[in-house]
Amino acid sequence: MEIRPVTLLGSxxxxxxxxxxxxxxxxxxxxxxxxxxxxxxxxSSEKDMACWVKDMLQRAETGADxxxxxxxxxxxxxxxxxxxLEIRPQHNGLEIGGTWYGLDYQRTAVNTExxxxxxxxxxxxxxxxxxxxxxxxRNEKSIAAIKRLGAKPEGILRNHMILGDGTFRHSAYFSILxxxxxxxxxxxxxxxxxxxPG
Numbered sequence: 001m002e003i004r005p006v007t008l009l010g011s012x013x014x015x016x017x018x019x020x021x022x023x024x025x026x027x028x029x030x031x032x033x034x035x036x037x038x039x040x041x042x043x044s045s046e047k048d049m050a051c052w053v054k055d056m057l058q059r060a061e062t063g064a065d066x067x068x069x070x071x072x073x074x075x076x077x078x079x080x081x082x083x084x085l086e087i088r089p090q091h092n093g094l095e096i097g098g099t100w101y102g103l104d105y106q107r108t109a110v111n112t113e114x115x116x117x118x119x120x121x122x123x124x125x126x127x128x129x130x131x132x133x134x135x136x137x138r139n140e141k142s143i144a145a146i147k148r149l150g151a152k153p154e155g156i157l158r159n160h161m162i163l164g165d166g167t168f169r170h171s172a173y174f175s176i177l178x179x180x181x182x183x184x185x186x187x188x189x190x191x192x193x194x195x196x197p198g
Contacts, residue, residue: 001092001128002089002126003063003066003089003094003126005017006121008121009117010113010114011113011192012072012073012109012110012113013070013073013110013113013117014070015071015114015117016069017067017069018067018068018069019053019057020050020057023053025079026049026053026069026081027045027048027049028077029077030043031102031103033103056081056098059085063087065083065084065085065087066083067082068081068118069081070110079102079104079110080100080101080102080110081098081099081100082096082097082114083097083098084118085097086132091129091130092126092129093128093130094126094131096115096118096132096133099114106141109191109192111145112148112188112192113192115149115188116185119149119176119181119184120185123178128178129177131176133149133173133174134157134171134174135171135172136169137156137170137172138170143172146174149176149184149188150180150184150187151175151184152174152175152180153172153173154173155172158170
């Protein structure tokens with residue numbers, strides 16, 4: 001399993017390798033409420049966003065993460081970010097996470113298409129046998145979004161992380177396995193309107 005930067009194109013969004021050029025657009029799309037359950041602390045200035053992007057790029061240099069900017073095709077704007085992380089080439093597995101979108105794009109087809117593109121690439125191009133997701137166990141919106149993808153719950157890791165404000169975070173884990181992908185793919189394609197009754 002060889003992970004390298006790639007651009008993934010859908011009909012609503014384009015996922016392209018994250019760069020410092022995305023900082024102004026990402027900051028414009030950001031909202032303080034987005035960072036409550038994230039590990040990075042609050043992003044309250046363009047400088048904070050630049051630091052966040054630099055951190056993601058440093059993680060990418062180590063091969064542990066592969067970050068993407070989410071570009072909304074209709075507007076051309078960078079509206080959020082997502083990434084592959086916890087990349088385990090020796091076990092053909094990775095995690096999709098660190099995902100956030102501007103508030104105007106939440107609970108729209110943006111997340112469905114982003115996850116579809118990332119899952120399709122992971123299973124069909126990278127040869128993954130497992131893709132995992134995790135969320136702060138208090139983040140009901142995130143957990144509901146993961147469940148809507150068809151991911152199976154695996155349990156909660158208690159006191160898994162310490163957030164920027166010192167809160168102990170319990171992490172809820174979910175996964176999709178290689179043999180579950182065809183059914184999940186069909187579900188996501190139906191949600192995206194690929195299979196219209198004829």
